[in-house]
Amino acid sequence: MSFITDKQTLDDLNITGKFSPHSLFSLFNATQTRGGEKLLDRMFHQPLSDPAAINSRSDVFKYFHERNLSFPFSAAVFQEAEAYLGGSTGSSFLMVAGDLLRKKALHLTIKDEQYGQFQSGLLAAIDLLNTLQDFLRKVDGPATTQFETVKKALNAHRTKWLDGTQAGQPLTLFQLARYDHFIRHVLREETESILDFIYHLDVYIAVSNVARARNFSYAQALPKEKNIFRSTAVSHPALEKAVANPLVLQEEQNVLFLTGANMAGKSTFMKSLGIAFYMAHMGFPVSAKDMQFSVRDGLYTSINVPDNLNLGYSHFYAEVLRVKKVAEEVAEGNDLVVIFDELFKGTNVKDAYDATLAVTKEFSTYRNSFFVISTHIIEVGDTLRETCDNLQFSYLPTIMENNVPRYPYTLTAGITSDRHGMVIIENEKILEMMEE
CATH class of the missing domain: 3.40.50.300 (P-loop containing nucleotide triphosphate hydrolases)
Structure with missing residues (x-):
């Protein structure tokens, strides 16, 4: 059973509303990503009614409250990686390589920007995954299923190639096709989970930092x-x-x-x-x-x-x-x-x-x-x-x-x-x- 209320109550207490002056949502909305802001808005509209679920979420906020962490991703890199990961790719390596070869030819002949944007987006996504991996190595994280799932995905044998790929490192067309097929097709489920996890991380850090500053x-x-x-x-x-x-x-x-x-x-x-x-x-x-x-x-x-x-x-x-x-x-x-x-x-x-x-x-x-x-x-x-x-x-x-x-x-x-x-x-x- 969900928690019941209505618009009159939300208005009386000034709970929701990004553009409502002094709303509780605005007070806590120090998120860094659009996905984080949307997630925060959903949380504000969907209170919980199960004690275990409520205490579990509180425990996660408390974990970040005690550690005073900052969101580990730069806005520019994250936005570029997010746009890239939101796109689709071919279902086979040969399809990806063929499409990429066509984009490169257009780039060389008529200065088409698709090849450069693709390469930049892929490198940003690799940078994002490496940054997240480093963050989770330094921060144990609360013992939740979400944290454990993401850690497992990043430490799996088939993602070990990430360790040898550095930000800004030039990649061959073969590497670009291989990595793109791997990230956006083979690991599609994992990358969607990772993006969702980052939105949650954004909310956890933003809300707990506001709480610490105001002594909540x-x-x-x-x-x-x-x-x-x-x-x-x-x-x-x-x-x-x-x-x-x-x-x-x-x-x-x-x-x-x-x-x-x-x-x-x-x-x-x-x-x-x-x-x-x-x-x-x-x-x-x-x-x-x-x-x-x-x-x-x-x-x-x-x-x-x-x-x-x-x-x-x-x-x-x-x-x-x-x-x-x-x-x-x-x-x-x-x-x-x-x-x-x-x-x-x-x-x-x-x-x-x-x-x-x-x-x-x-x-x-x-x-x-x-x-x-x-x-x-x-x-x-x-x-x-x-x-x-x-x-x-x-x-x-x-x-x-x-x-x-x-x-x-x-x-x-x-x-x-x-x-x-x-x-x-x-x-x-x-x-x-x-x-x-």
């Missing part, structure tokens, strides 16, 4: 039956000086009811948590210390729900449809992470109170999922305390210093009593300005 760590995936999430410090990966907060979610307390004033940091904390869950399911480094999590079937958020004027949807109705979508997934028995920021803010206070209370109570009965629900309507929390035993209540405080609010962004147990909206309005002198 690696989460441990647990079976879903454990039904636990814990971390001593969750923060937002795109903020360099983000305040980190601890959090534990488990079956006995699977709902976090979050309150706090505007600008106190509720949305940022909820995004941080959603991103940590998503990146951990990818097996990627996370901005969370000592993180352990039971794998979930999916993640849904409702943070920036847009209205849809073309369909005649108001903001409130769009919120209702969003809650309905998530409720359907929860009711089907999926183990989910659900994050709702400011439920039903598109309607009046009375309806918002009733709806928030009813929806939170109903969702809380599904103890196989984790829920984080924030609201300004703090009275809801007082009622939920009396009716639900599996909620934990936290808030992000506002500290007033000389009538000026300060936000420490530290998660605090309880329900906020902060009511400083009018103080902020008065500080901005809005009413005085209008009276004048």
Whole structure:
């Protein structure tokens, strides 16, 4: 079963998108090859749901994280070798030699460039294979099937001729035909595996180097039956000086009811948590210390729900449809992470109170999922305390210093009593300005 989510969640958390400002994909995209970038994009769109697969990928990233390696290929050589290896050749040595003889004749008579491009591409491919072989001799690599397969291919008896072929060494037409037939026909499967391996190597090095620079760590995936999430410090990966907060979610307390004033940091904390869950399911480094999590079937958020004027949807109705979508997934028995920021803010206070209370109570009965629900309507929390035993209540405080609010962004147990909206309005002198 694959990890389920949707575009709304990816947009809320700004996960994907090469051209999306400050997206998580852009943060990690320090790849050197087009193939590496495409592979990274696929990983971002295909989180994993198997604990063993997640931990295995994390272990590979950790291996490179600890060694601080650089991508071993020059961009020019790699691009030329990649273009050459992507082409086809004859199925027999005689066919290759005949075609090459024709190209050389055209080169000598009308200065056709095909022969020179062929020779340059082949030499670049040989250089690439030798460079990879040298790299793997110096780096043991993690014990994965992919690494072992490539090592075996490069150390096989039929590739020993590579050791005697140096970059820039002139080759005869006979050698060119022989090597081309060997690389692009006899070893076709192996060279495709090697190219794919290099794209993975590109991603491993790029991502681990970003993680090291930002002091990210690696989460441990647990079976879903454990039904636990814990971390001593969750923060937002795109903020360099983000305040980190601890959090534990488990079956006995699977709902976090979050309150706090505007600008106190509720949305940022909820995004941080959603991103940590998503990146951990990818097996990627996370901005969370000592993180352990039971794998979930999916993640849904409702943070920036847009209205849809073309369909005649108001903001409130769009919120209702969003809650309905998530409720359907929860009711089907999926183990989910659900994050709702400011439920039903598109309607009046009375309806918002009733709806928030009813929806939170109903969702809380599904103890196989984790829920984080924030609201300004703090009275809801007082009622939920009396009716639900599996909620934990936290808030992000506002500290007033000389009538000026300060936000420490530290998660605090309880329900906020902060009511400083009018103080902020008065500080901005809005009413005085209008009276004048």
